[in-house]
Amino acid sequence: MMLRRCLSVLVLLVGLNGVAMAQEGLRDPRDPWEKFNRGVYAFNDAADTYVLKPVAETYVAVTPLPARTWVANFLGNFGDTWIAFNNLLQGKFGDAASDVGRILVNSTVGILGTFDVASEMGLEKHDEDFGQTLAVWGVGGGPFVEVPLFGPRTLRDGAALFVDKYVDPFRIIDRVAVRNTMAGMQIVSDRSFLLGAETVLDNAALDKYAYRRDFYLKRRTYLIYDGNPPRDDEEE
Amino acid sequence: MKGLSMKFLKACVALLATVSLSVSANDLAPDALIKQVSDEVLQIVRNDKAIQAGDMKRISEVVDSKMLPNVNFQRMTSLAVGRDWRTATPQQQADLSAEFKTLLIRSYAGALSNYRDQQIVFKPFKMKPEETDVLVRTEVRQPGAQPVAIDYNVMKMPEGWKIYDVAVAGVSLVTNYRDEFGREIRANGIDGLIKTLRDKNRSAEQAKK
Numbered sequence: 001m002m003l004r005r006c007l008s009v010l011v012l013l014v015g016l017n018g019v020a021m022a023q024e025g026l027r028d029p030r031d032p033w034e035k036f037n038r039g040v041y042a043f044n045d046a047a048d049t050y051v052l053k054p055v056a057e058t059y060v061a062v063t064p065l066p067a068r069t070w071v072a073n074f075l076g077n078f079g080d081t082w083i084a085f086n087n088l089l090q091g092k093f094g095d096a097a098s099d100v101g102r103i104l105v106n107s108t109v110g111i112l113g114t115f116d117v118a119s120e121m122g123l124e125k126h127d128e129d130f131g132q133t134l135a136v137w138g139v140g141g142g143p144f145v146e147v148p149l150f151g152p153r154t155l156r157d158g159a160a161l162f163v164d165k166y167v168d169p170f171r172i173i174d175r176v177a178v179r180n181t182m183a184g185m186q187i188v189s190d191r192s193f194l195l196g197a198e199t200v201l202d203n204a205a206l207d208k209y210a211y212r213r214d215f216y217l218k219r220r221t222y223l224i225y226d227g228n229p230p231r232d233d234e235e236e
Numbered sequence: 237m238k239g240l241s242m243k244f245l246k247a248c249v250a251l252l253a254t255v256s257l258s259v260s261a262n263d264l265a266p267d268a269l270i271k272q273v274s275d276e277v278l279q280i281v282r283n284d285k286a287i288q289a290g291d292m293k294r295i296s297e298v299v300d301s302k303m304l305p306n307v308n309f310q311r312m313t314s315l316a317v318g319r320d321w322r323t324a325t326p327q328q329q330a331d332l333s334a335e336f337k338t339l340l341i342r343s344y345a346g347a348l349s350n351y352r353d354q355q356i357v358f359k360p361f362k363m364k365p366e367e368t369d370v371l372v373r374t375e376v377r378q379p380g381a382q383p384v385a386i387d388y389n390v391m392k393m394p395e396g397w398k399i400y401d402v403a404v405a406g407v408s409l410v411t412n413y414r415d416e417f418g419r420e421i422r423a424n425g426i427d428g429l430i431k432t433l434r435d436k437n438r439s440a441e442q443a444k445k
Contacts (some may be wrong), residue, residue, distance in 0.1 A: 029417065065353060065379060071382035125382060193381040196350030202345035204409070206416055206436055214415050215407050222406030227385070229406070 024138040030144050031213060037146040041209045044151055046190075053198070056191040068192065070114040075186045076125070077106050077113025080167040086128040090136040098123050127223055130164050131157030144213055152216035266390040266397045267361040267372045269306065274356055274374075277302050281351050287348070295345035301343070308391065308398040309337050315401060316413040317429075320421050326424050335433035340409075342440055354378045356386075369390040 031037065089224030102125065104116035110117040119125060134156055135141070142155030150161060158233070168187075175180045205211030221229045266273060276297060281287050286294045313333040314321040323419035324332065372388045387400035402411045420429045 028419070029299075069380035088398060127382065189380075193378065193432040199346045199350070200343055203440065204339070205433055206420070210416050210419075211412065214412050218407040219405055227406060 020165035027223050028144075028210075028213075030217065032143050034146065036214075037144065038130055040146040040148055041212075043148060046145065047149060048198075052187070052191050053195070056188055056195055058205070059188050060192050060195065063195060068189065071185060072189050072193070073106070073110070073116045074113045075189060077103060077110070078182075080106075080125070082164070082167065082170045083126050085129060085130045086133045087126065089133045090128070095126055095128075099126060099181075129157075129160065130167075131220075134160055134226070136221075141220070142219065143218075146213075152213055154217070154220065155222065238368075264397070266363070266370050266388075267358060270372045270374070270388050270390070270399070271358060273302060273306055277348070278351065278356070281298040281348055288339075290349045292342070292345055292349075295348055296341055299341050299345055304341075306399055308393065308400045309333050311391070311398075312336070312340075312410050315408075316410045317417050317421075318414045320418070320426060324426050328430065331430045332426070332433070335430060335437060336413075338437045339433060340435075343409075357383075370404050397441070 029033065063071075080099050080103050084096050084103065087093075087096035087099055102123045105118040105121065105123065106113045106116060109115075116125070131154070139156050141157070143195050145155055145158045147153050147158050147161065150158075153161060168183070170179045170182050173182070201208055201212065265409070280298050280302075281295075284298075286362065286430055287298070297345045310329075310333055313329070313336045316336060317324070317332060321329065326328045355377045357375045357377055359375065361370075362370055374386045374388070375383045376386055377383045384405050385403070387403040387406075388399050389403075390397050391400050401408050403409065417429055420432055424431070
């Protein structure tokens with residue numbers, strides 16, 4: 001019953017978005033599949049509102065902050081292995097060495113990764129994934145795609161997502177149940193630190209879909225250039 | 237009698253303190269200015285139950301009195317609008333600035349009401365004495381989450397340093413509007429954009445009530 005109601009809301013949202021698009025009649029060259037993407041966006045937004053966000057809110061309500069920090073650090077310690085490997089693939093050997101250092105320090109002194117001692121020692125956590133590696137290798141971003149349940153991506157980063165998930169560092173763990181629990185915890189933990197972001201989006205955006213897409217595309221460029229993207233200063 | 241003169245003395249001291257504060261704000265270096273403003277705002281947010289409960293009116297008051305004097309909204313809006321800014325009449329420019337200001341204050345206020353356990357760290361800042369346009373880099377740290385970079389573009393003006401752009405996680409909150417505003421202007425002209433902004437602000441205003 002609940003499911004059916006959700007579905008009808010979805011169908012309605014997708015339909016409304018189609019109408020809005022036809023009225024605008026303007027296309028963004030980076031987003032040739034906008035109509036389809038807006039449909040997926042409506043689905044993702046509903047999935048977040050009715051499932052992920054409430055779960056993350058419950059998680060925050062029942063778990064004190066120190067415990068949430070331990071969880072995030074513990075999971076992040078696994079993630080550092082994949083970050084280190086991507087830095088290696090991008091030829092950033094210094095960063096890769098620092099990532100390996102982080103894993104060693106946090107797994108031991110940081111008690112199985114629950115304390116991020118390495119950050120306090122000045123070994124900064126990096127943000128890398130296979131999409132960024134492909135970009136450094138010269139693969140262009142391609143059109144924008146809204147991936148169901150995963151959100152905004154470029155075509156390149158959407159494809160790289162499969163690699164990121166396939167080589168998931170959690171695979172080190174043999175027990176499927178434990179591994180899946182950790183993957184689920186990762187999603188909830190990541191979302192819990194973004195609670196409140198949707199209000200900001202509501203307030204700031206004229207068109208939430210476009211605002212988030214533009215933000216995502218700029219953010220990716222920033223990450224690919226490790227925080228020093230070339231300035232695109234259009235004339236005022 | 238004694239109590240009264242004490243009160244008078246205290247009032248004088250308070251008055252002096254505010255006067256000297258507003259004078260010194262003008263002479264502050266850009267990084268010190270940002271630090272002072274953010275310290276003041278966060279201090280208020282931490283101690284104000286109404287703000288923590290999401291009282292938008294109260295938050296807007298704080299933003300109005302503490303942030304606005306240090307922001308160059310004219311330049312901020314011109315950056316958000318991009319090249320169409322020059323073709324706008326002075327009246328359109330004034331309208332755009334006013335509506336954009338309302339939009340940004342509301343977004344900023346919404347972000348502030350979510351402020352909980354974060355800590356703001358200032359990155360080392362260096363500038364040459366002749367520089368008039370600088371970047372102040374800060375980082376918001378939150379236990380268990382990756383730090384988020386918040387960078388302020390600050391420009392020198394006759395009355396002191398003013399913020400004209402803020403980038404969160406590497407994305408300028410001002411130029412992120414450029415594509416969207418550009419589409420709106422191409423479809424409905426500058427007046428169309430002003431109307432869209434006005435409608436958005438009005439509907440948010442009504443949603444609050």
